[in-house]
Amino acid sequence: MLKIFNTYTREKEEFKTIQPDQVNMYVCGPTVYNYIHIGNGRSIVAFDTIRRYLEYIGYKVKFVSNFTDVDDKMIKEAAKENITVPEVADKFIAAFFEDIEQLNVQRATVNPRATDNIPEIIDFIKVLIEKGYAYESQGDVFYRARKFKNYGKLSGMDIDQLVQGASEHIGEAEFDKKQDPIDFALWKKAKPGEINWDSPWGKGRPGWHIECSVMSTKYLGENFDIHGGGQDLEFPHHENEIAQSEAETGKKFVNYWMHNGFVTVENNEKMSKSLGNFVTVHDLVKTTDPQVLRFFLSSTHYRRPLEYTKGNLERAADNLDKIKTAYNNLNFRIDGANGEADKDVESQVNKIVAGFKEAMDDDFNVQNGLTSIFELVSLANNYSSKESVNKDNAEYILKNIAELGGILGIKFDNDQSLSDEIQAMVDQRDQARADKDFATSDSLRDKLKDMGVILEDTPQGTRWHIDG
Template identity: 55%
Template sequence: MSIQLYNTLTRQKEFFTPQKENEVTFYVCGPTVYNYIHIGNARSSVAFDTIRRYLEYRGFTVNYVSNFTDVDDKIIKAAKEEGLTPKEVADKYIEAFMEDTGALNIKPANKYPRVMDHIEDIVAFNERLIEKGHAYEADGDVYFRTDSFEKYGELSHMSLDELRVGASERTNDEELARKENPIDFALWKKAKDGEISWPSPWGEGRPGWHIECSVMATKHLGHTLDIHAGGQDLEFPHHENEIAQSESHYDQTFANYWLHNGFVTFGQDEEKMSKSLGNFVLLRDLIEAVDPMVVRYLLGTVHYRRPLKYDDAALEDARNNIARLREVLRRTNYRIDQTEETTEVQDSDWLDRINEIETSFKVAMDDDFNAANGMTAVFELVKVMNHYLEEETVEKAVLIEMKQKLNELLSIFGLVLEKEDLVDETIQALIDERNQARADRNFQRADEIRDELKAQGILLDDTPHGTQWKREN
C-alpha cells in the first residue's frame, strides 16, 4: 500500500505511515457552534469524511475525532442576541450541524468532544505549561511564551519578524502591555462581567481558542496524532499555536501529517466564502432546494486542497453527473431483474475490465486523495457498464458485480443513490397493463397510463429489452 499525502508542515508529498499498522488517529477541527454552517464549512467536513472513507476502504481502522468549540466570543454574543445561555446556543447549533451533515451522509465522528466538558483538563494543561516556563500569567490572563518554542512559525512558514508585525497590528495597546511579546497568544482569558466563566488558579475565566484542540486531541487520541486536519484558514494561527503548546507540554511531535482543505469561493471575484464577508450560502438552505447528494458531489469531487468555485454552473454540472450515475444504476437494476441466473460466468473479460478500473481508481486516490481523478475512474466504470447494458445477452453475475463495484466506489464519496425502492409493484402493474393494452392495440388506454405515470413523476422508456421506468429528478 503506497498512499501519499501532501503534508502542509513539509510542503511536500510523503508516503503515509501511521504509528500503528492499519490504525489511524485522525483529528479534524470542527465548527464554532454559534450559527448554522455554510457550504464553506461543510466542504471541510465532506473533504475529510471522504479521506476517512478512503482510508477505511484501503483497510485502515480510523479513530476519527472532531471537536465542537462551544464557548467563545461569537457564542457569547449570539447568546445575548437570542436570549439563551451559551450552552443552549451551542446545543442548538450542534443539533443543526448533525442534521445538516447527516443529510450529506457524513459519517459521525467516533467522538465529538466539547470545550465545556474539558475545563479541568485545560486548566491542568496550562498549569503544566507555566511550570515548564512556556506560559505566564498576566492580570488573570495566561499567555503562551512563543520565544520558548524554537519551531514557532514552522507550519505556516512565516518568520518571527513577520509574525510580530502582524500581531502588533491585530492587538490593542492594553493587551500588548500585558504580553511579553506581541506574538504570545492567550491560553486562558480573564472573565468579563456577566460572561460565562470557570474558576482557575488565575481567577475566574475561560479557555483561549487554541488550547482547546490541543487538550481534546491529545486526551482522546494520544500525545502524537497520525493526521491533524482542518480548513486552510486554520493553518495560522490556530494550528501553529496547537503545535507550540502541545509539543512544549509533551516534548514530542504533536501530529505527523497536516492536511488543509481549500476554500469555497463565491461570486465573480471568487472571494473566499465566509460569514464575516457576508457572501455565504447556508448548507441547510441549499439542501432544502437541491438534492443533498448533488451538494455532496459538488463539495466532494474537487481535489480537497484546491479552491472550489460555487456557482449555478457548478451546481448544474453536479446535478447532471448525479443523474448519469442514477441512470446507469436504474438500467442495471432493470437488466438484473430481467436476466436469469447462469451456472458459469462466460463474460469474465468484462469483470477483468472492472478490476482494471478499480486499480486506476486506487492509483488516483493514493495520490493525495485526488477525488477528481478518482471520479474520472468511476465514470470510466459507468461507460463500461453502459456498453455492457447494450449487449443483447448479459449475465446476471456480471451485472451484479458491476453494480456492487460502482456503489462501493461511490460510497467512498458518501454518495448513496439507491434510497428509493426501484421495484414499485404499483408502477410495475400499470406498466404491465400498458404493455397488454398496446398488444391489444388499445392505444388510448396505453397513452392514458403513460400520462398517469408521468403526472406522478414516472417516465417510461420503451427499449428493445422491454419498458423501463425512472423517477424525474
C-alpha cells in the same frame, strides 16, 4: 502506496501509520453559533471522503472532530437570542448532525465539546506555565510564542512580520497584558455576566487554540497520524496547536498535516461567515438535492479551491445522474439474467479499480479517481445494452460502482418499490404501449412524472426511478 501532501513539510510523503492498520485522525470542527455554510461543508465532506478511502483500503480509522461551544461569537449569539451559551450550542450541534446526515457524512468516532473538557484544559495550561511557556497576566493566561523554536514553520510565517502584524491589530488593553505582541491567549478572564469556569487564575474560559490541543491528545494520544482542517486554520490555529502541544508533551504532535482549499464565490472571493457571502447547507438542501451538493463538494481535489456557482452545481447533478442511471440500468437487468459469463468483464473491472486506487493513492486525487468511475459507468452501459447478461458479471460491475461511488458518498438504492396504485399505472401504461394506444401511454407517463416516478423505455422493458 499511499502518499499524502504534508502541509508541514510542503511535500508528498509516503503514508506510514503509528499503529499497524490504524489511522488516528483529528479534524477541526465548527464553532456552533450558526448553521454550517458550504465552505464548512467542503471541509467536512473532503475529510469524510478521505476517511472513507482509508477504510476502503483496509485501515481502521478513529476519527475525532470537535465542537467549539464557547467563545466570543457564542456569547454574542446567546445575548442576541436571549438564551444561554449552552442552549445556543445545543441548537446548532443538533442542526449540524441533521446537515451532515443530509450530505451522507459519517459521524465522527468522537465529537468532543470544549466545555466538557475544562478540567483537562486547565491542567494542560498549568503544565505550560510550569515549563515557562505560558504566563498569567491580570486574569488572562498567554503563551510565549517566541519561546517555541519552530513557531511559524507550518504556515511559513516570519516571526518579525508576525510581531508587526500583531502590534497593528491588538487593542491597547490587550497589548499591556502581553509580554510580546505575538503571544496568544490560553485562558480568558470573564467579563461581567459572561459564562465562566473557576480556575487558578480566576473565573474565565479557555482560548480557542488550547481546546483542540487538549481534545486531540486526550482521544488520540500525544502523537497521532493526521490532523486536518481548512486552509484558513493553518495560521494561527494549527500553528498555535503545534506550539502548545509539543511544548506540553515534549513530543512531535502530528505526523501529517492536511488542509483543504476554500470554496469561492463571485470574483474568486473566499466564502466565509465574516464576509457575509455564505450559503448555509441548512438552506441549500431545501432547494438542492443533498446528494448533488455532496457530489459537488467531493468531486474536486481537496487541496484545490472549489467555485460555487449554479452552473457547477448543475454539472455535478448531470454527472451524478450519469453514474446512478448506469447503475440502475444494469441493476434492472439482474432479474432474469441468464447469459453466459464473460471472463473478460471481471478483468476489465479490476483494471479500472486499480486505476482508481492509483489515483487516490496520489494524495487522494479524486478528480482522476472519477475518471475511473466513469470508465466503470461506460462498461456498465455497454454491458446492460447486451441482448443477454450474466448475473455474476452484472453484480461484479455493480458492486464496484457502489464501492467506488460510496467513497464519494454516493448512495445507490436497490430497495425502491412502488405502491400498488403506482405499479398498476406502470402496468397499465405498458399495456397501452403494447396496444399502440399512445395517447393513454403518454397521459399515464405524465401523471407518473407528476407523482415523482420517471419512466425509461428500454429494449428490455420499462424501468423506473424516483425523481431526485
